[in-house]
Amino acid sequence: MDGLRRGLTRLSDLCEGAGAVILSVIIVLNAVAVFARYVLVDPIGWSEELMRFSLAWLTYLAVGPCLFRNEHMAMETLDVIRNEAVKRMLLRFILAVTALFAGTILWFAVPLLQRNWNQFTPVMEIRTFWPYLSVALGCGLLLLFALAMIALSFTGRVHRDDDDGHAGAA
């Protein structure tokens, strides 16, 4: 199980790193777009579309790692349960529900991706398949994380416990 844990940590690092790169690209693109419009007086038409699609990719790539870090918003029901066996059962149930959700969306997304193969975005004229792929890939990753964490729950620690700053919501 140590190998599974290490693999999951590496995958989490990879996804988070990709998310960080995408965010930096969005920030740079935004600054370049403002510069091009006001200083060069030559607006970049495709920057907005690319930034919007990047936001979806950024979101869905990090959804799985957030599950591994136990950072998704939820009621703290697990914290009030004293009995370790019950706690572990409930954790497995929560992870199974998460896997069910991710798997269902992945399943629903297949025909959607097929339909979008022949459609193109208005500005960049890329296949709309690519932005929609973010949802499918993100849910695929979430499914993988959830299933792996169920497996980890039979041996010991489930969540990643190194901390580089808590991520929370609004």
Place this chain on the structure above:
Amino acid sequence: MAVLGLVFTVLLLLGTPIAVSLGIAGIAGILSEGLRTLTAPQRMFTSLDSFVLLAAPFYIFAGEVMYRGGITERLIRFSQFVVGRMKGGTAYAAIIAAVLFSGISGTAVADAAALGQVYIRGMPKEGYRKEFAAALIAAAAMIGPIIPPSVIMVIYAGFAGVSVVKLFLAGIIPGLLMGLSLAIVVFIYGLRGGLPESRPAIRRAEIPRVLGDGLVVMSLPAFILGGSVSGIFTPTEAGGIACVYALFLGIVWYRDLRWAGIWQALKASSRMTAILFFVVSTVAICDYTLTVGGIANYTKLMFEPFAGQPILFLTVVAVAMLVLGSFLDPGPMVILFIPLLMPIVRAMGIDEYQFSMIFILTGTLGLVTPPVGIVLFVSCKIGNIDQWTLFKAVIPFIAAEFVVVLMMVLFPAISNWLPNLV
């Protein structure tokens, strides 16, 4: 609709992530209503395909950079300088720091985490009760999403079809009043003799630097609002520029920010964005099911008795959002309820910025109420206090902030005077 509500409630109570609970409930709704299944992933994508929403990760990242670049400490020193030596001085300084930090962070959690590290741990050493310090910081963090920039306002504007800039302006006076209401509670505690005298550690020679630091940091919200109001850039672009400005301050001006810190800030910001927008995307599935199921008609019927009584309507909304905010975060609340409530608000002739601020403020207060109170949770973790002890300590502060809500209900100018000037 009943299936959706039941599935969501059960999963939420069992501790399933809110986003997943909403998603499963939405799928259950789609299946029970016989709707097309591919609309679920489609809605999940289209809900995020918005230029306005892009501002949220920008403001999150700018706040992270400010926090990791040593700017929080500078704001805290500036606040201590403003307050000086007085009874309860550190508590007042914490409120001022929260107000100032709100101008750069945009989220309540960021405020609670950044200020809590200093004040929840530091104030007990001066003689304050730990619960008092944690409760004050948790309540003061509520100002974060009210004073611009604000991540929740960005989401709200996207779903309500109102101007982000005007919404930002609408938050300034209520945010300052919230700070004042907390100061009044601290003052009352001081009168009862429960607060120690502050011991500011700023020497005379340091004053120019402390003042300069404070002014440089405070120039960020002025820059964002000034640029947006004057039309030089959109609020989304302003968020991106704020990131560049925050990086400039951290790397070039103060030289406290290293590449490792920037990388960590990018990673943490992308995760925080994912948490927030994952909920946004799954709420969109529920929203679709509810809309097709005719929720708008039910809502209209529910609010018909309030026709011609805007004050009663706003009070009921405020109380309802306060209760619902205990179970849902402001983001999902905005996405679920705003598309339903905004047409009623407009039909009743209520100022949309007055309503927006009441909705956002009461929804935000839910962040410090159990069972789903992420700011309460963060403050508990920092102070090592149990949730219910902290909740009891935070009640006077929340009550004071709710008085601000009631003032906003009675006096629309508190929230719509500044937006109407633009």
